[in-house]
Amino acid sequence: MARQAHAYHMVDPSPWPLTGATAALLLTSGLAVWFHYHSTTLMTLGLILMLLTMYQWWRDIVREGTYMGHHTPPVQKGLRYGMIPFITSEVFFFLGFFWAFFHSSLAPTPELGGCWPPTGITPLDPFEVPLLNTAVLLASGVTVTWAHHSLMEGQRKEAIQSLALTILLGCYFTTLQAMEYYEAPFTIADGVYGSTFFVATGFHGLHVIIGTSFLAGICLLRQIKYHFTSQHHFGFEAAAWYWHFVDVVWLFLYVSIYWWGS
Amino acid sequence: MYYKFSGFTQRLTGSAPSTAYVPQGLRPGIPAESPAMVFATPTKVVSEVGTTVEYLGANKVPDLQRIFQGNVMPVHLKMGVPDKLLYRTTMALTIGGTLYCLLALYIAAQPRK
Numbered sequence: 600m601a602r603q604a605h606a607y608h609m610v611d612p613s614p615w616p617l618t619g620a621t622a623a624l625l626l627t628s629g630l631a632v633w634f635h636y637h638s639t640t641l642m643t644l645g646l647i648l649m650l651l652t653m654y655q656w657w658r659d660i661v662r663e664g665t666y667m668g669h670h671t672p673p674v675q676k677g678l679r680y681g682m683i684p685f686i687t688s689e690v691f692f693f694l695g696f697f698w699a700f701f702h703s704s705l706a707p708t709p710e711l712g713g714c715w716p717p718t719g720i721t722p723l724d725p726f727e728v729p730l731l732n733t734a735v736l737l738a739s740g741v742t743v744t745w746a747h748h749s750l751m752e753g754q755r756k757e758a759i760q761s762l763a764l765t766i767l768l769g770c771y772f773t774t775l776q777a778m779e780y781y782e783a784p785f786t787i788a789d790g791v792y793g794s795t796f797f798v799a800t801g802f803h804g805l806h807v808i809i810g811t812s813f814l815a816g817i818c819l820l821r822q823i824k825y826h827f828t829s830q831h832h833f834g835f836e837a838a839a840w841y842w843h844f845v846d847v848v849w850l851f852l853y854v855s856i857y858w859w860g861s
Numbered sequence: 862m863y864y865k866f867s868g869f870t871q872r873l874t875g876s877a878p879s880t881a882y883v884p885q886g887l888r889p890g891i892p893a894e895s896p897a898m899v900f901a902t903p904t905k906v907v908s909e910v911g912t913t914v915e916y917l918g919a920n921k922v923p924d925l926q927r928i929f930q931g932n933v934m935p936v937h938l939k940m941g942v943p944d945k946l947l948y949r950t951t952m953a954l955t956i957g958g959t960l961y962c963l964l965a966l967y968i969a970a971q972p973r974k
Contacts, residue, residue: 611935614952621955628962632969641965644958651951659936665922666929667936676869752877756916825920829877 608669615656622649657817664834665826675833682837686844689806693848696799697855703791704860711790715860720792721784722861728779729857732772733849739768740846743814743839750822753829762819765842769811776804796856803848810845813838 603609622645629642664670670678704715712718723729742765749758780797787797818838821827827835865876929939938944 611937613935613937614948615937618951618955621959625958625962628966632965635969641958641962644954644961648951648954648958651947651954655937655947655951662929662936662939666925668926668930679869759917823917825922 606671606673608663608671608674610663613656613659615652615659618648619652619656622646622652661821661826661834665821670831670833675831678833678837682840686840689844690848693799693802693851696795696802697851700795700799700856700860703795711792715792717790717792720789722792723779723783723857725853725857725861728775729853732775732779733853735768735772735775736846736849739765739772740843742768743842747835747839750827750832750835751829755822758827759819759822762814762822766811766815766819769807769814769842773804773807773811776800776807796860799856800852803845803852806845806848810838810842813841 625641625645625648627645629639629645632641633639703711707713707715707717716722742761746758746761746765749755749761785793785796787793818827818835821834863876864873866872867874932939937948
């Protein structure tokens with residue numbers, strides 16, 4: 600094999616951008632076909648193709664980093680610089696929903712009764728389950744930091760246990776949110792209160808589920824399989840950053856929508 | 862307390878004793894003098910792996926590293942038959958799906974009867 604004289608990762612030609620782009624085409628066209636002809640075939644095809652692409656693309660990144668040693672310190676720095684704008688873009692995604700919420704709630708229109716929460720809406724009590732949810736997410740932020748420190752100190756068993764605990768807390772949060780949704784006295788169709796509430800908290804819930812799968816399906820599994828060392832575990836750090844981001848978004852949701860907004 | 866230079870923050874950060882002697886990304890130009898050995902107290906070996914080596918299965922990473930590094934195939938086909946099967950299924954879905962999609966869009970573009 601030829602010797603490499605630099606620390607940068609020259610990637611192999613990959614089929615995944617092509618299959619991923621095709622999956623996007625099939626999903627969007629499939630959605631249109633579903634709406635117009637009540638057939639979900641094309642959309643299902645697109646979904647399967649997207650899942651296959653996700654699995655194989657990320658599997659290859661793990662192979663390049665853990666098995667082939669391509670993730671040298673400068674390459675890891677590049678990965679960090681990639682994760683930062685990704686999370687920033689997610690922040691702006693949520694900013695849009697907060698904007699919609701404050702636009703509607705700071706100057707409630709006469710149609711809403713000129714007040715917030717609008718006339719006829721009984722909001723959820725912020726000091727019941729939502730407060731418990733806040734505590735659960737804050738606790739999971741602690742356990743993910745515990746996992747990180749265990750990882751850095753080479754405490755394998757402790758890292759696995761604290762990571763598992765973080766994942767359990769994430770699942771508990773999702774369960775509690777599902778129960779809240781089921782019990783809520785208003786729906787997404789109940790005017791601007793319902794739509795801003797369910798779109799903002801719903802997308803947050805989706806991000807909790809994504810973060811939990813990133814921690815459980817990828818990081819815990821990789822930690823059990825000895826992929827992370829005390830020096831090199833950026834995959835875990837990226838998941839932890841993402842988890843903290845989800846945590847912070849919840850704090851803003853809790854303070855503005857659940858507490859101030861009720 | 863031991864320190865190492867963090868390439869990311871460009872500052873000193875805390876580190877494990879083992880890494881303080883071999884900082885990441887630096888190769889010692891002059892061989893460091895090993896400290897004089899002390900035999901008076903029981904020797905403690907600082908190990909990356911720790912004591913729970915076999916907790917939840919054995920470490921297969923070194924074997925996999927050997928397999929992956931001694932192999933000229935592109936990264937998505939390095940594991941042989943299972944990789945090839947998965948890749949071909951994905952490619953078949955890509956080509957078949959595109960044709961089906963174009964057909965569906967063509968039919969959807971026809972005026973209603």
